Amino acid sequence: HAKSSGRNTVSFFDPSMQQAIQKRSLLERDLRNAILNNEFILYYQPKVDVTEHVIGYEALIRWQHSQQGLLPPAEFIQVAEECGQIINIGTWVLRQACLQLSLWAQSDKTQHLSIAINISEQQVSQDNFVETIIQAIDEFDCPPEKLELEITESLLMKDMLEVISKINQLKEKGISFAIDDFGTGYSSLNYLKQLPIDWLKIDRSFVHDMLNDTNDEAIVKTIIALSKTLGIKLIAEGVETKAQQEFLIHLGCPILQGNLFSKPLPLEQLGI
Ligand code: C2E
Ligand code: MG
Numbered sequence: 001h002a003k004s005s006g007r008n009t010v011s012f013f014d015p016s017m018q019q020a021i022q023k024r025s026l027l028e029r030d031l032r033n034a035i036l037n038n039e040f041i042l043y044y045q046p047k048v049d050v051t052e053h054v055i056g057y058e059a060l061i062r063w064q065h066s067q068q069g070l071l072p073p074a075e076f077i078q079v080a081e082e083c084g085q086i087i088n089i090g091t092w093v094l095r096q097a098c099l100q101l102s103l104w105a106q107s108d109k110t111q112h113l114s115i116a117i118n119i120s121e122q123q124v125s126q127d128n129f130v131e132t133i134i135q136a137i138d139e140f141d142c143p144p145e146k147l148e149l150e151i152t153e154s155l156l157m158k159d160m161l162e163v164i165s166k167i168n169q170l171k172e173k174g175i176s177f178a179i180d181d182f183g184t185g186y187s188s189l190n191y192l193k194q195l196p197i198d199w200l201k202i203d204r205s206f207v208h209d210m211l212n213d214t215n216d217e218a219i220v221k222t223i224i225a226l227s228k229t230l231g232i233k234l235i236a237e238g239v240e241t242k243a244q245q246e247f248l249i250h251l252g253c254p255i256l257q258g259n260l261f262s263k264p265l266p267l268e269q270l271g272i
C-alpha cells in the first residue's frame with residue numbers, strides 16, 4: 001500500500017524496505033570500488049590426505065570492508081553475481097591464485113601444493129572464459145596442473161555441450177575441475193558420465209549429518225561408489241570431527257577438508 005510517511009511525501013515502501021534497498025545499493029557501489037581499493041583477500045583452507053599431509057588449498061574470498069569489517073562470501077557473492085561484478089572479482093581471484101602458485105613453484109617445499117578456486121556460473125558463460133584463464137596462467141607463468149576450478153552442478157543444466165567444450169580446452173592445458181557441493185544439485189548420472197571432470201566434492205551438509213542420519217550416510221556411500229565407478233577423484237568438505245574423518249577414510253574417501261584440520265586462514269598464517 002501507498003502510505004503517507006510525512007507531511008508531503010508518499011512512499012510505497014515501509015521504512016525497513018527502504019532501508020534494505022538503500023543498503024543494497026550502497027553494497028553494489030562499494031563492490032565496484034573494492035578491487036581498486038584492494039579490499040579483497042584470499043583465505044586458504046587445506047585439503048589433507050589420510051596422513052593429514054596438506055596436498056593443496058581451497059582459496060576462499062573475504063572482503064575487508066572499510067566500515068563493516070571482514071565480510072564472508074555469503075554477504076556479497078550473490079549480490080556480485082546479480083550486479084555483474086562477479087566477473088571482475090572472479091578474475092581478481094584467478095590472478096591472485098596464479099601469482100601464488102607461481103611463487104610456490106619456486107621452492108621445493110611448496111611446489112607440490114595446488115590451489116582450487118571457486119568459479120561462478122556467469123564466469124563460465126562468458127565468451128572469453130577460456131582465454132581469461134589461459135591469459136592469467138601465461139602472465140604469471142603458473143603451473144597449470146596445480147590450478148583447480150570448482151564449479152557447481154547448476155552450471156551443467158544450462159548449455160552442457162558448450163560447458164564441456166570449455167572444460168576440455170582448459171583440461172588440455174593441464175587445469176583440473178571439481179564439482180563443488182556435490183549431491184545438492186540436480187545433475188543426472190548421465191550428465192556426470194559425459195563430464196570431463198577430475199574431482200567430486202561431497203557437500204558438507206552430508207558430512208555434517210552422515211553419522212546420525214542414515215539417509216545422509218547412504219548418500220555419502222553412494223557418492224563414494226559413484227566416484228569409484230566413474231574414476232573421478234573424491235574429496236569431502238566440512239569435516240569437523242575425528243569421527244567424521246575416520247568414517248570417511250574407512251569408506252574410502254581419502255582426501256578431506258574442514259575445520260578439523262584448519263579453518264580458512266590468510267596466507268601469512270598458513271605456516272609455509
Ligand atoms: P564452498 O566453495 O563450498 O566452500 C566451503 C565453505 O565451507 C567455506 O565457506 C568454508 O569456510 C566452509 N567450511 C570449511 N570447512 C568447514 C567446516 O568444517 N564446517 C563448516 N561449517 N564450514 C566449513 P566460506 O568461505 O564462507 O565460503 C562460502 C561459499 O562462498 C563457498 O562455498 C563458495 O561457494 C563461495 N565462494 C567463496 N570464495 C569464492 C570466490 O572466490 N568466488 C566465488 N564465485 N565464490 C566463492
Ligand atoms: Mg568450493
Ligand code: MG
Pocket residue numbers: 180181201203204237
Ligand atoms: Mg562446497
Ligand code: MG
Pocket residue numbers: 180181
Ligand atoms: Mg558453494
